[in-house]
Amino acid sequence: MVRVVVVGGGIAGIYFTYKLLTLTKKAEVVLVEPNPYHNFVIGVPMAYAGLINFSDLLFPLSSLKRVRHVRDRAVSLDAGPSIRLERAFTLRGDYIVLAPGAYKVGTADYWTVEGAEALYQKIVRAPAVRFVVSEFTPVMGFQELAYSIKTRFPEKDVSIHLVYISDDYLFLLEPWRASAARVGVQVSMDPPPPDGLHISVPAVRPHPIAHDLEVNPATMETQIERVFLIGDSSLLRLGLPPVGWGALWQASAAAQAIASEVEKGYIEVEAEEWSAKDPDKFRQWLTYRMTTGTPLAHLKGLYDLWKKLFSTL
Numbered sequence: 098m099v100r101v102v103v104v105g106g107g108i109a110g111i112y113f114t115y116k117l118l119t120l121t122k123k124a125e126v127v128l129v130e131p132n133p134y135h136n137f138v139i140g141v142p143m144a145y146a147g148l149i150n151f152s153d154l155l156f157p158l159s160s161l162k163r164v165r166h167v168r169d170r171a172v173s174l175d176a177g178p179s180i181r182l183e184r185a186f187t188l189r190g191d192y193i194v195l196a197p198g199a200y201k202v203g204t205a206d207y208w209t210v211e212g213a214e215a216l217y218q219k220i221v222r223a224p225a226v227r228f229v230v231s232e233f234t235p236v237m238g239f240q241e242l243a244y245s246i247k248t249r250f251p252e253k254d255v256s257i258h259l260v261y262i263s264d265d266y267l268f269l270l271e272p273w274r275a276s277a278a279r280v281g282v283q284v285s286m287d288p289p290p291p292d293g294l295h296i297s298v299p300a301v302r303p304h305p306i307a308h309d310l311e312v313n314p315a316t317m318e319t320q321i322e323r324v325f326l327i328g329d330s331s332l333l334r335l336g337l338p339p340v341g342w343g344a345l346w347q348a349s350a351a352a353q354a355i356a357s358e359v360e361k362g363y364i365e366v367e368a369e370e371w372s373a374k375d376p377d378k379f380r381q382w383l384t385y386r387m388t389t390g391t392p393l394a395h396l397k398g399l400y401d402l403w404k405k406l407f408s409t410l
């Protein structure tokens with residue numbers, strides 16, 4: 098049996114674990130995650146729209162049967178490879194898969210289910226809701242929240258203010274303005290008016306544990322043998338937008354790489370659809386996703402699948 102230590106029980110860490118355990122019976126997973134719950138943050142817009150309860154988005158890690166959960170925080174990657182934990186012991190693995198998400202610069206209330214629910218209580222009372230984006234790498238999530246709020250509370254004035262937008266993504270602005278206008282949300286490059294509730298959309302950076310790691314875009318292995326980096330930090334290191342669909346693609350590639358090495362002695366990865374290889378196709382995909390947001394019906398489908406896959410772990 099090989100031991101795979103997974104750091105971070107978010108979308109990438111959980112999907113990686115599911116894929117790996119599906120592909121090989123010769124691996125065991127130890128999951129390092131400081132929270133007692135997996136937070137299915139992609140589903141928060143469904144709770145904002147009133148389709149499900151916030152508590153439905155929390156998956157207790159105590160229910161895991163095939164995965165050992167270590168409730169702790171990783172502080173550094175050491176030789177071995179091994180992971181040093183906050184509570185001062187070290188976990189060694191045959192493989193280490195880092196999936197700690199991105200470091201958020203500024204407030205990131207809606208990046209946990211608990212924070213999103215607290216924010217929702219403020220939104221209910223606010224006459225206007227203004228999302229303020231001060232550095233625009235295309236992070237998903239806030240546009241879905243804005244659309245859900247406007248749909249549920251049509252009387253509220255809901256707007257998105259891109260006070261800074263990177264030149265690389267300016268092409269998104271016009272199509273986005275048009276599709277947001279169809280649901281009654283304004284998108285502009287003006288600063289927000291002082292009224293209403295201002296919600297800052299955090300800028301994102303690679304997690305400190307990942308900041309000097311290079312990622313092989315085919316396997317997600319880093320320059321350190323048997324150490325992999327997946328999810329938002331990895332996408333940022335590759336110069337790609339940190340979105341959940343990308344995290345799923347990376348988790349799948351890393352799981353295939355490790356499972357094939359364990360089973361056959363060599364690495365074999367079949368690239369999936371979302372490989373961002375064709376720049377034109379990728380640009381089209383990104384424009385569609387960023388401007389329309391993920392439709393709630395798609396989120397519901399993903400959530401139902403997620404419940405099934407989590408129950409197998």
Ligand SMILES: Cc1cc2nc3c(=O)[nH]c(=O)nc-3n(C[C@H](O)[C@H](O)[C@H](O)COP(=O)(O)OP(=O)(O)OC[C@H]3O[C@@H](n4cnc5c(N)ncnc54)[C@H](O)[C@@H]3O)c2cc1C
Pocket residue numbers: 104105106107108109110129130131132136138139140141142169170171172196197198199207208237238239241242306327328329330339340341342343344390391
């Ligand atoms: C409201 C909202 C809606 C979204 N909607 C969409 C969407 O529709 N489509 C889409 O593609 N993307 C969407 N996204 C973006 C998507 O959720 C992220 O890209 C995705 O969650 C990234 O997965 P991840 O596992 O890399 O990081 P995360 O989901 O952030 O998980 C990281 C995990 O690592 C843990 N961790 C952090 N530091 C440590 C440490 N030192 N040691 C151990 N564990 C640690 C954290 O506690 C967390 O559980 C949305 C995001 C939000 C907030």
